Amino acid sequence: MDSYDVIVIGVGSMGGAACNALAERGVSVLGLETYQPGHDQGSAHGGTRIIRQSYFEDPAYVPLLRSAYDGWRKLETESGRSIMNLCGGIYIGDPENPVFAGSREAAEKHGLAHEILDASEIRSRFPTMDPADDALALYEDNAGYVRPEETTIANAEVAARKGATLRFGEPVIWWGATPGGGVEVITPQGRYGGDRLIVTPGAWAPQMLADMGLPLSIERMIFHWFTPDFSAVPYEYWHEDRHPIYVEETHANQQIYGFPMTDGRDGGFKLGFFRVGTPTTANTIDRVVRDEENETMRDRARQLFPHLTGPVVQAKTCLYSVTPDEHFVVGTHPAHEQVSVGCGFSGHGFKFVPVIGEILADLATAGRTDHPVALFDPRRPALAAI
Missing domain, CATH: 3.50.50.60 (FAD/NAD(P)-binding domain)
Structure with a gap:
C-alpha cells in the first residue's frame, strides 16, 4: 500500500x-x-466567479480576502494562466439592505477604498443600469472576477x-x-x-x-447569459472595460449578481439569482434549464437592466452546498x-x-x-x- x-x-x-x-x-x-x-x-x-473585498456577508471575511488576493496573483504568476481581472464591483440596494449597508460597513471597518453612489450617479456612470430612485451603491475598484x-x-x-x-x-x-x-x-x-x-x-x-x-443543503442553481439590446446601450458599456461585476437587492426583490461581458459580443451578459435554488444531490441534479426559468431570471434582471431584452445565449446549472x-x-x-x-x-x-x-x-x-x-x-x- x-x-x-x-x-x-x-x-x-x-x-x-x-x-x-x-x-x-x-x-x-x-x-x-x-x-x-x-x-x-x-x-x-461557468467561466467566471466574483471576487470582491467590501464583503457584506460579514466584515470578518475581509482579512481572508486580502490574503486570497495575494494568492490569486501568485497562482497567475506560477501557472502563466490569465485568471484574475479587476474590472471593479458595485453593490446596490435600498439604504437598509445588507447588500449596500453591509458592504459599506466592511469597507469602513477595514479602510477599503470605495465610493458611495446615488441612483442618478449609478445611471450616469453605468448606462446599462436603471436602479430604484432611492437605491444607493458602494463601488470599489478592487473587485472583479476570476476564471x-x-x-x-x-x-x-x-x-x-x-x-x-x-x-x-x-x-x-x-x-x-x-x-x-x-x-x-x-x-x-x-x-x-x-x-x-x-x-x-x-x-x-x-x-x-x-x-x-452536517446540516448541508445541496441546491441546484442556474447561470444565465442574455443578449442585451445594443441599439439602446452600445456593446462597449456592457463590456468589462466599462462595466463592473454587480450585486443588487432593492426592497426585497431577491438578490441577483453577475458579470460584465467577458467573452466577446456574442458571449452574453451573465447573471443569476443568489440562493434561489431547488434541493438536489450531486448525483441526481437536473441539468436541463427550461424556458420558464430563463424568463423568470430575465424578468427580475430587467428591474435593473431594462435593455436586457435579446435572446438567451446559454444557461447552465451548478451546485451550491449551503450551511444554515x-x-x-x-x-x-x-x-x-x-x-x-x-x-x-x-x-x-x-x-x-x-x-x-x-x-x-x-x-x-x-x-x-x-x-x-x-x-x-x-x-x-x-x-x-x-
Whole structure:
C-alpha cells in the first residue's frame, strides 16, 4: 500500500489549492479526484466567479480576502494562466439592505477604498443600469472576477510541478482513520495510507462526510447569459472595460449578481439569482434549464437592466452546498484530529480558494492556522444536528 504524508480527497477548487500549498512545503501529497480538472459537474465552472473585498456577508471575511488576493496573483504568476481581472464591483440596494449597508460597513471597518453612489450617479456612470430612485451603491475598484476552470487546472498543474501526485478519474469509495493515528483511503484502483487526510468534497459532502452529520443543503442553481439590446446601450458599456461585476437587492426583490461581458459580443451578459435554488444531490441534479426559468431570471434582471431584452445565449446549472448560517465549514474533523475538512462554501466561497488552500495545508501539517477561521468551526452551534 502506497503511503503519503497527506492525502487530499477532492482535487477541485479548494482541494487543488491545498495540494498546491502542501507540495510547496515539501510535503508528500496524494490528491484523488473523480473527474478531470476544470470539469462542469460541481461548483467551479461557468467561466467566471466574483471576487470582491467590501464583503457584506460579514466584515470578518475581509482579512481572508486580502490574503486570497495575494494568492490569486501568485497562482497567475506560477501557472502563466490569465485568471484574475479587476474590472471593479458595485453593490446596490435600498439604504437598509445588507447588500449596500453591509458592504459599506466592511469597507469602513477595514479602510477599503470605495465610493458611495446615488441612483442618478449609478445611471450616469453605468448606462446599462436603471436602479430604484432611492437605491444607493458602494463601488470599489478592487473587485472583479476570476476564471474557475483556469483556477482548478492551474492549481493542479502547479501542484504536480512541485511534486504532488494527482490521480484524476479515480473516485474514493471509502476512507477511515486507522488505529495508529493515520488514515486509509480506498478507490477502485487501490488502497492508500497517509498520516493526515484533507476532505474537500464539494456537493458530495453529505456522502463523504456522513459521520459529521452536517446540516448541508445541496441546491441546484442556474447561470444565465442574455443578449442585451445594443441599439439602446452600445456593446462597449456592457463590456468589462466599462462595466463592473454587480450585486443588487432593492426592497426585497431577491438578490441577483453577475458579470460584465467577458467573452466577446456574442458571449452574453451573465447573471443569476443568489440562493434561489431547488434541493438536489450531486448525483441526481437536473441539468436541463427550461424556458420558464430563463424568463423568470430575465424578468427580475430587467428591474435593473431594462435593455436586457435579446435572446438567451446559454444557461447552465451548478451546485451550491449551503450551511444554515451560510458560513463555511473549515477545520479539524470533530472525531479525527488527523482529518481536516473544507466544505459548505454556500455559493460565495470561490473567491477564497488560495487562502482556503493555505488554511487546509496549515491544519494538515501543524494542526492549527494563524488565519482567522473561528467563524467556520465545524463544532459551532449553527451546525448542531437539527
